[in-house]
Amino acid sequence: MKIALINGSPKIKNSASGCLLKELKAFLEHNNNIISEYHFNKTQLSREEMEQLAQCNVLIFAFPIYVDGIPSHLLNCLMQLESFFSAIEEKNIIVYSIVNCGFYEGHQTAIAIEMMRNWCIKSGLCWGQGVGVGAGGMLVSIKNVSIGYGPKKNLGVAFKKLADNILKRSSGEDIFITANFPRILYKLAAEMGWRKSIKANGLKRKDLFLKK
């Protein structure tokens, strides 16, 4: 089975989407699967990339929500893919999406997952499943924690179910999870992180509140 892992984050490195795909890849690396990786940190895809994707049996997108939806650069790529896929009569592709958000609650990704489902319908592709991951802001900092343990306990359970569906090419209900970590501590850690970042840029804590 040919599987494409598509990172839809605009970040070149250290993206939460990249961390999530790396974790999922470990569940899929057997059964003679051929896994190829793509990074859509651009607005236009090459014809070669689209032809390669059309040869896949499974497409797995991972991206962050921006303003409750799909980031604009990725939306451009999806529209290009819709035109390309719509012109192909015989296709047998199933799509899964892993969507993360900086908010604690994974269900805040539900609208972006719905948009991916709508994209599948317009493109003539089958919809597999969506996984919405909250507390995305901490995923990079806990990348060395083993999946299924500590703050990544829920992620382990969700990815096991997702991987089982992917390997059978079957559909499943969307799953929404957050980190196994208290919301109040996530909020405090995030705010501490912003203060640290602004100081690292030579500014003061109060500058976080600047107005124009």
Added chain:
Amino acid sequence: MQMRLLIHDLKSDDFQKIFPDLSRDTMVISDNGTIHYCVGCFGCWVKTPAVCVIRDSYGDMGEYLSKCNEVIIISKCCYGGFSPFVKNVLDRSISYIHPYFVIRNGEMHHRRRYNNKIDLKVWFYGENITEKERITAERLVKANAVNLDCSVSKVTFIGSIKEMEGLIL
């Protein structure tokens, strides 16, 4: 003075037909073909607070939003969301809000940076908007309003942009 902000993805001749004479208190954000996509750097929160670090014509969206009391969005409906250009403008607008979190409606959202109250009106157009896309789009605008802490007075779906003539302002 409070102004009106109009974000749209219409071609200039269509825009002229719909808005033959706009008043001076309306600021218009149109696609001039040069917009850069948001790269997720959070520079607008921690490097140049309240301003986007990308200095194209769309780097001051947060400031524009802070000075208006009405936002009108006209967008092609794409998969139940905005078109790439309109979405790009919104992605580049997050300096309007503050990086800190607050709990609103029992969920985590961003804190306000400014105190102005915005009323949002959205016009989605497209010949093939499905029922599912319409439901998604309605949910999207509601979620946007919660995140921007603004009100929504109208979400309208139309088949062709001609139908908007004389209706919006």
